[in-house]
Amino acid sequence: MVEIRHPDWVTIQENGKDVLGYNQEWYPEKRQKLAGCGPTAGSMMAAYIERRQQGRKVETRKEALAIMLDIWKYATPRMHGLYKTRWLKEGLTAYMQERGLKGKVEALPIPSIRLLAPKLPKVAAFIREGLEADCPIGFLNLHSGGEPIPYHWHWMPLVKMEERDDGIYCTLWDEGTAHVFNLGNWLKHTKFGGGFVRITNS
Template sequence: MWKELRGEKLMIKRTIKNETIFKIKDEDTQTTFYGCDQEWYPTSWQRRAGCGPTAVTNIIYYLKTRSSSGFSDHLWLKSGALSLMEEIYQFVKPTLRGIPSTELLYEDVRNYAEAMAQEIKLEVFNISKSRSSRPQFQDLLIFLDKALANDTPVAFLNLDNGEEKRLDSWHWVTVISLEYSADGSRALLRILDGGHIKQIDLVQWFLTTKLGGGFVSFDYVHQQ
């Protein structure tokens, strides 16, 4: 999968096919965002704990739109994004501790899909708190590579950011691309968070997070 050139390992890149789908236009300010922002929710509790439903909104909208023959480069409007955020919040609803596990998000997404009469498949990859119980990093790369190669963004739960300061702890974000070396010594994620695209060091997070987290990938069984 890779070769060395002048002593440097070439990076493998996996990304969703159309990041433009995530561009959102605020009709009032004419500002452009990438992905939804939980700060758009109307209540203080939603703004505080709404990262899970926000990440799910990003993914659901992408899955709906990527297959639409009528999709063009017209931007998603903020009012429409917020409407979908509110719809999804009715099912992907934070507890008093937010949505602190992949299992909770898994069940909520499944319930939403059933309510919308959609058949959906979900996969989970957990990173445990205990370092000795954690999976191999290469297995995580395989999980993310597979999802992104299938044009599916991934929900990422970070319970503790460790030394990766560009991440917020106890927080869900949306993964849209992965760039990594085949030996796993380097891996970068591009994520949607707070209406912006950010880049984080996945190796640094994996090696230094104290509480772990996990990833949830989901897609429609039948193309819509």
């Protein structure tokens, strides 16, 4: 099993309770609430790196929203959202460079044509290396493929991966709750693909 070492760094305190991760519903504008999943996932990745390198704490919804609004400027959703992994990769790279943060942002797109998509060992290695480098992974799910993933056409952070007898399972956070899905089954059955973005060498 491999997972981020400090889940508390991207856990928000609200009304005395722990909320896992940030929520695009916290954005102030309607378009941001509708299309803001990419910047929201990206802001958790950025906040994690900033906490480690610069000591910036994000512990309340207000503090989370501040970084979400920042990342929105760098990874602004297009007409149909942020549906290419390279857009989040480019946005995070620019944000980190401007703030003097160390790290390499990399993307692994999963095309909808299965013959062109990377195989499970390569995808699992990409995720494992990203989590071992200790940062949440941005996961773009364009179609859930029958797995218990909350939404299609949606970005979420991956925080853990584990090998079980029946496959490789990833844990994602969305709307304050953890969800677990079978990575191999997702790759096999997703109709539209998606992809992953990680930060290493940070």
